[in-house]
Amino acid sequence: MLSVICESPGMLRARHIDRPARAAGEVLLRVSRVGICGTDLHIFSGTQPYLEYPRVMGHEFSAVVVDADSDSGFERDDGVYVMPYLSCGHCVACRQGKTNCCVAIKVLGVHRDGALAEYLSVPAQFVHKAEGVTLDQAAMLEFLAIGAHAVRRADVLAGQRALVVGAGPIGMAAMIFAKLRGANVTCLDTRADRLDFCKTQLDVDAAVAVGPSDTEQLSALTNNEFFDTVFDATGNIDAMNRGFGFVAHGGKYTLISIVPGQVTFSDPEFHKRETTLLASRNATIADFETVLEAMRAGRIPDQALNTHRMRLADVPDAFPRLLEPGQTVVKALVEC
Structure with a gap:
């Protein structure tokens, strides 16, 4: 063969x-x-x-x-x-x-x-x-299931503000399932073509390009409160460390990415927000079934x-x- x-x-x-x-x-x-x-x-x-x-x-x-x-x-x-x-x-x-x-x-x-x-x-x-x-x-079930698993791990709720950092396929999967749960979804990425795709094909609520003013734009989108739940899907250690600053007080930060390095953060900032930090690895059969149900319903x-x-x-x-x-x-x- x-x-x-x-x-x-x-x-x-x-x-x-x-x-x-x-x-x-x-x-x-x-x-x-x-x-x-x-x-x-x-x-x-x-x-x-x-x-x-x-x-x-x-x-x-x-x-x-x-x-x-x-x-x-x-x-x-x-x-x-x-x-x-x-x-x-x-x-x-x-x-x-x-x-x-x-x-x-x-x-x-x-x-x-x-x-x-x-x-x-x-x-x-x-x-x-x-x-x-x-x-x-x-x-295409597997990569979508990884996004569904991350969204389930974060227990995203309708009406919450979600930020997905990294608009590759895994990040897009997280956007899709956060939207299906009724969240207001913003994506952050370096590539204009990926941001355009997320707006036109995934119907995200906002798309922000990484740059000198991105923090100000994200702040403005959330009345200076930032995001109830943040997902990192970049595979970039600097982006992963930076993402802690985008989490609202009382919010959750879910790392879908994995890198061979040390994730670091400011403990005072982490503590005063009472941030929940989550890892999200792979998916379970329940997540595959979630994707299958959405696919059969024409929602993917x-x-x-x-x-x-x-x-x-x-x-x-x-x-x-x-x-x-x-x-x-x-x-x-x-x-x-």
Whole structure:
């Protein structure tokens, strides 16, 4: 089968390798679509902290069942999506239902080879039928679920003022689900094209460009009170540290981003606001179901989000261009 391997930072190669053999308890899948996300771009760039090379990337994907155990509940040609966070099921986090932060988590495409291949065999408990959505939509569930999880973590309420810093796909997902909860949503980013997209396609209430007057603009939008809930989706340590200053008194700050460094803040400012600081990692099956429900109801602009497409064989040549700002990429899908 054809597979695309990231051999080292900046080096992608298409190779023909053996098709995986299905073990008992697994489902053999023919991969249909793979979404390219920031994690994949970090792997390609050499800035992903949890990875060893070489690696087959790809953790956002949809597929079709080829073979499964007779008692699995799956039939040949079923359309499915996959929870790419392979959790152990028995650690302290899993026992609380927090499988997204399992002590021994193995993420497809990061800790073990992922979906940039024609076939993949996955433990059956992580495979779910993609009922009521297309295979294109199913491949976009994962990044949207990360945003839905962050919004659920922050317990966003109708009428609250929410700020999302970083208008990449994950930030956009947080905007979508904050809006669906009835929040007034502002986005902050450096790129004019991303801000325009958020205004025209996601219907955010305000979009502010990072610059010398951004704090004053954010203050003016909130009657000098700032935001009930702030999300950081930048992956930039300076932005993460700066975001503490945008939280209103009594507000919450949720870090969706992860960076290999130390997050720092002024304790007096943090304390007087009684800020709630939250980490938000991955997503759970409940978050995927939240996204599926919204998708089936037509409340997700998935066609607008899917800005680029490529074939699996073309990934080594086409992938590097996704890093070019002029490409205005939101979500690229690979057709396998």
